[in-house]
Amino acid sequence: MESAAENSSHSRGGLGSSNHSISFFSTREPYRDDPSLSGGSTGNGGQASVVDRNVNKKESETSRSNGMKQRINIRGDGYGGGGGGGGGHNNNITLGTSGSNDDSVLRSNSTDSANGTLRRRKHTNTNPSIVSIQSHNYEPDESEVWRAHVAQQHFKNRGQWWTTGKKRSLKRWMLVFLIGVIQAIIAFGSNIMCSVLSEWKYKKVYALLKADSEAALYASASNNVGDDMYEWQGNSGGENDSGSMKGESMFFNFGGSAFLTFLFFQTLFAFIASIFVYIEPVSGGSGIPEIKCFLNGIDLPRVVRIKTLICKVIGVSFSVSAGLPVGKEGPMVHSGSVVAAAVSQGRSKLWGIDTTFSKFQDFRNDSEKRDFVACGAAAGVASAFGAPIGGVLFSLEEGASFWSTKLTWRCFFCAMITLGTLFGLKNLDNAWGQANMEKLFSFGEFNSLTGEASNFSIWENVNFMLIGCLGGLIGAVFNAANENLTLWRMKRVNHCKKRRVLEVVLVSMLVSTVSFVMPLIWNRCTDKPNDMQDWSNQEKNLVDALVQFQCEDGQYNEVASLIFTDADTAIKQLFHFREAGVDDASTFSSAALFLFFIPYISLATIVYGIAVPSGLFVPSLLSGAAFGRLCGHLLHKLDHTSGTFADSGTYALMGAAAVLGGMARMTISLTVILLEATGDMQYVLPLMLTLMCARFTGNVFNEGLYDIHIHLKNIPFLEPEVPSIAEKYEIVAGQVMSTDVKCLRPIERAGVVYDLLRSCSHGTFPVVDTASSGTLYGTASRDMLCTLLQRKAYGNPDVQVLDDDREAGQPKRVSPLVQWDTLEKVYPKYPSIEDVDLRSADRNCLIDLRPYANTAPYTVNETASIQRTYRLFRTLGLRTLCVVNHSNQVVGIITRKDLLPDALSDSLLRGRNAHEVSPEPFHFT
Numbered sequence: 001m002e003s004a005a006e007n008s009s010h011s012r013g014g015l016g017s018s019n020h021s022i023s024f025f026s027t028r029e030p031y032r033d034d035p036s037l038s039g040g041s042t043g044n045g046g047q048a049s050v051v052d053r054n055v056n057k058k059e060s061e062t063s064r065s066n067g068m069k070q071r072i073n074i075r076g077d078g079y080g081g082g083g084g085g086g087g088g089h090n091n092n093i094t095l096g097t098s099g100s101n102d103d104s105v106l107r108s109n110s111t112d113s114a115n116g117t118l119r120r121r122k123h124t125n126t127n128p129s130i131v132s133i134q135s136h137n138y139e140p141d142e143s144e145v146w147r148a149h150v151a152q153q154h155f156k157n158r159g160q161w162w163t164t165g166k167k168r169s170l171k172r173w174m175l176v177f178l179i180g181v182i183q184a185i186i187a188f189g190s191n192i193m194c195s196v197l198s199e200w201k202y203k204k205v206y207a208l209l210k211a212d213s214e215a216a217l218y219a220s221a222s223n224n225v226g227d228d229m230y231e232w233q234g235n236s237g238g239e240n241d242s243g244s245m246k247g248e249s250m251f252f253n254f255g256g257s258a259f260l261t262f263l264f265f266q267t268l269f270a271f272i273a274s275i276f277v278y279i280e281p282v283s284g285g286s287g288i289p290e291i292k293c294f295l296n297g298i299d300l301p302r303v304v305r306i307k308t309l310i311c312k313v314i315g316v317s318f319s320v321s322a323g324l325p326v327g328k329e330g331p332m333v334h335s336g337s338v339v340a341a342a343v344s345q346g347r348s349k350l351w352g353i354d355t356t357f358s359k360f361q362d363f364r365n366d367s368e369k370r371d372f373v374a375c376g377a378a379a380g381v382a383s384a385f386g387a388p389i390g391g392v393l394f395s396l397e398e399g400a401s402f403w404s405t406k407l408t409w410r411c412f413f414c415a416m417i418t419l420g421t422l423f424g425l426k427n428l429d430n431a432w433g434q435a436n437m438e439k440l441f442s443f444g445e446f447n448s449l450t451g452e453a454s455n456f457s458i459w460e461n462v463n464f465m466l467i468g469c470l471g472g473l474i475g476a477v478f479n480a481a482n483e484n485l486t487l488w489r490m491k492r493v494n495h496c497k498k499r500r501v502l503e504v505v506l507v508s509m510l511v512s513t514v515s516f517v518m519p520l521i522w523n524r525c526t527d528k529p530n531d532m533q534d535w536s537n538q539e540k541n542l543v544d545a546l547v548q549f550q551c552e553d554g555q556y557n558e559v560a561s562l563i564f565t566d567a568d569t570a571i572k573q574l575f576h577f578r579e580a581g582v583d584d585a586s587t588f589s590s591a592a593l594f595l596f597f598i599p600y601i602s603l604a605t606i607v608y609g610i611a612v613p614s615g616l617f618v619p620s621l622l623s624g625a626a627f628g629r630l631c632g633h634l635l636h637k638l639d640h641t642s643g644t645f646a647d648s649g650t651y652a653l654m655g656a657a658a659v660l661g662g663m664a665r666m667t668i669s670l671t672v673i674l675l676e677a678t679g680d681m682q683y684v685l686p687l688m689l690t691l692m693c694a695r696f697t698g699n700v701f702n703e704g705l706y707d708i709h710i711h712l713k714n715i716p717f718l719e720p721e722v723p724s725i726a727e728k729y730e731i732v733a734g735q736v737m738s739t740d741v742k743c744l745r746p747i748e749r750a751g752v753v754y755d756l757l758r759s760c761s762h763g764t765f766p767v768v769d770t771a772s773s774g775t776l777y778g779t780a781s782r783d784m785l786c787t788l789l790q791r792k793a794y795g796n797p798d799v800q801v802l803d804d805d806r807e808a809g810q811p812k813r814v815s816p817l818v819q820w821d822t823l824e825k826v827y828p829k830y831p832s833i834e835d836v837d838l839r840s841a842d843r844n845c846l847i848d849l850r851p852y853a854n855t856a857p858y859t860v861n862e863t864a865s866i867q868r869t870y871r872l873f874r875t876l877g878l879r880t881l882c883v884v885n886h887s888n889q890v891v892g893i894i895t896r897k898d899l900l901p902d903a904l905s906d907s908l909l910r911g912r913n914a915h916e917v918s919p920e921p922f923h924f925t
Contacts (some may be wrong), residue, residue, distance in 0.1 A: 198321050333377050375414040389415075
């Protein structure tokens with residue numbers, strides 16, 4: 001039999017002892033909503049508690065000698081701080097103390113099968129900055145003050161047509177409209193900033209290259225240089241530009257060295273981008289993993305702050321201008337999410353702004369904030385790719401963990417407003433005329449090369465599937481390499497901000513050197529196409545954008561044309577240059593594509609994860625387009641350019657989709673994004689086949705890159721499906737719950753509440769009704785308790801609270817009542833216990849928790865299966881889930897960290913003796 005579980009209670013009026021049933025699971029793991037913040041918690045004689053499950057060794061041996069089966073606690077993870085301290089029975093109503101936490105979280109204690117001894121297995125927390133996270137609370141606390149607030153709203157709406165609900169709906173749509181407009185303006189400004197910085201950099205570098213070429217022209221007649229080195233940039237300054245550069249200060253010219261100037265500007269821009277990450281570390285990376293976790297119900301600190309937005313947008317503009325293999329599409333998703341959170345909440349800690357229009361309390365809660373952030377993520381994709389439908393599907397597939405039909409409409413509306421605003425901003429010069437579609441982000445215009453027929457044969461779908469499999473393999477290799485590199489960074493670099501900045505400088509120098517040396521290694525000039533009578537204007541413009549580098553007029557450097565230009569132009573060149581048969585010359589040779597693909601994707605592997613705002617979409621698309629065009633070119637070589645296969649641009653599109661799908665493992669949203677970017681429906685089936693094959697192939701080896709980074713940061717992300725271990729083994733809620741629960745009584749002393757909040761960092765405290773044998777009365781949140789203490793909502797300590805009053809239909813109120821809107825007014829900046837100054841004279845004052853306690857908390861029986869528990873917890877977006885026995889007495893609490901695969905694996909060591917209880921009763925004292 002299991003050891004007896006003691007459920008202690010405290011009585012102010014000399015409450016006698018009583019017996020009740022006990023839990024089936026006797027462990028000593030305390031509940032921690034945030035284990036990293038919990039030190040050793042001390043006992044308090046004024047706290048009510050659940051069963052004291054810390055059984056000392058002597059009592060354990062005694063119970064074994066009596067034939068009772070004593071369960072050994074073999075799980076001492078972060079919730080229990082290693083399971084140390086505070087053994088033995090506690091006659092107070094406080095649970096046993098738990099040991100202190102160190103940086104190495106004790107994940108489990110496993111028994112040695114050979115000798116039965118305990119062996120502790122430590123799980124090193126490689127990123128301690130992410131451990132102090134909390135969960136969102138999407139379900140409102142149904143307390144008496146909340147019900148009174150709702151009833152008051154219903155009373156005001158009686159007999160009125162313009163009700164509070166209609167006002168709320170109108171304001172919600174207005175805020176969604178504002179989110180779309182602001183995100184479009186931010187994306188437009190970021191594009192302009194990137195263009196200006198890149199043009200300025202290339203202008204100076206190519207002026208020096210022209211000067212060097214002119215000098216070489218006089219030195220050697222064999223090295224003839226073209227007269228216009230700016231032709232690819234649309235600059236026709238000629239000798240005037242070179243002469244002006246010679247007369248300029250040598251500060252930026254470095255003795256006329258084009259390489260040193262290029263290296264200087266690249267490194268300078270990257271250094272500036274890293275400074276913004278130094279200011280706000282959360283602004284580094286793409287931000288998609290963080291937003292994905294935020295929408296999963298995890299309150300990551302500073303993710304949706306205005307400061308993060310400013311550092312993210314300006315930083316990504318400099319990182320893209322620095323020539324790093326990064327994109328600004330991922331950061332735009334993060335940008336839209338921050339805009340949505342800021343606009344919907346109407347206040348900012350950075351500037352202390354509290355807008356009047358958004359003071360409506362219904363928007364200032366976790367549930368509303370989550371829905372607005374989902375709309376912002378859709379707006380971010382729409383502003384990055386010009387793909388509103390793809391943005392909605394991206395928010396559904398990759399972002400939000402909670403979805404509804406109403407949210408679909410709001411995301412669609414927000415993405416539509418974003419695209420419309422961006423469309424108007426980019427066509428301000430032609431306000432009422434025909435709009436220029438090329439001013440929006442797109443992959444260019446895809447046309448059929450053979451009349452009304454498609455550009456590919458039906459049987460070539462097999463080739464596209466093979467490219468998808470190869471892209472999935474490339475993505476898996478990319479993810480594995482980046483994962484190992486990130487682990488090294490977390491151990492060697494990320495713990496020091498200065499090291500992160502130094503790493504950015506060194507990586508930028510490496511990227512700049514490789515980028516400048518690769519065209520020199522190629523050292524081959526190719527003639528530009530001459531016969532372009534049947535070519536479209538788009539193709540002619542792309543020919544003009546080819547980079548001469550050190551070639552003569554009418555020639556270009558193939559590798560330099562892909563490096564010394566913006567990524568959007570390089571992608572269009574790979575997509576649209578003709579190469580389909582004997583009549584179409586090769587614009588990019590196989591060797592040039594291979595020379596570009598291998599170093600570029602290798603550098604992208606290194607760059608993703610350094611301390612700069614960076615996205616993954618554009619590097620994946622560009623490297624994938626080079627890979628796909630290489631495959632198409634090789635097929636044409638095998639076919640002797642007889643035109644059997646589709647043009648190389650079609651294979652480039654499939655390659656871009658395959659590599660991006662292999663890295664991110666997106667299918668539905670990526671298919672629609674690519675279709676909206678291409679504007680050609682003939683590629684629907686090939687893209688679907690390619691992306692599905694890329695996903696299946698990549699999943700054989702590892703997860704998507706975003707999921708990998710979520711796990712590397714030790715973020716407790718709950719997947720949509722129940723972990724596979726729960727399907728293999730029979731696990732119940734009583735095995736995974738945290739059992740050392742700190743409880744309160746409906747009427748508690750202020751000093752007891754204060755000491756409890758100071759001694760632990762729990763986010764939720766069950767309220768136990770001591771008048772009915774310790775049954776669950778409700779739950780009290782930490783934020784609410786701190787607010788009550790700060791507002792001194794406690795009453796006269798001389799008031800006698802009788803048991804008859806508690807059991808009466810109208811219990812006597814013993815402290816001042818605080819309204820619900822007053823409690824929620826400060827969301828999300830609730831006061832902390834450090835903000836509370838409790839005088840010694842007030843410690844004996846009484847706090848009546850009955851009006852504020854959530855009297856309808858979600859509960860689950862301790863014998864419930866883990867599948868049902870997991871679905872209940874994740875579907876409803878809960879922060880905590882109380883575990884009760886058949887007598888409705890609290891025996892434990894489940895948080896999201898208890899439902900992770902590692903925690904479920906550790907829970908198997910507990911075993912299950914669901915019907916073995918101790919015959920010994922326990923008593924209230």
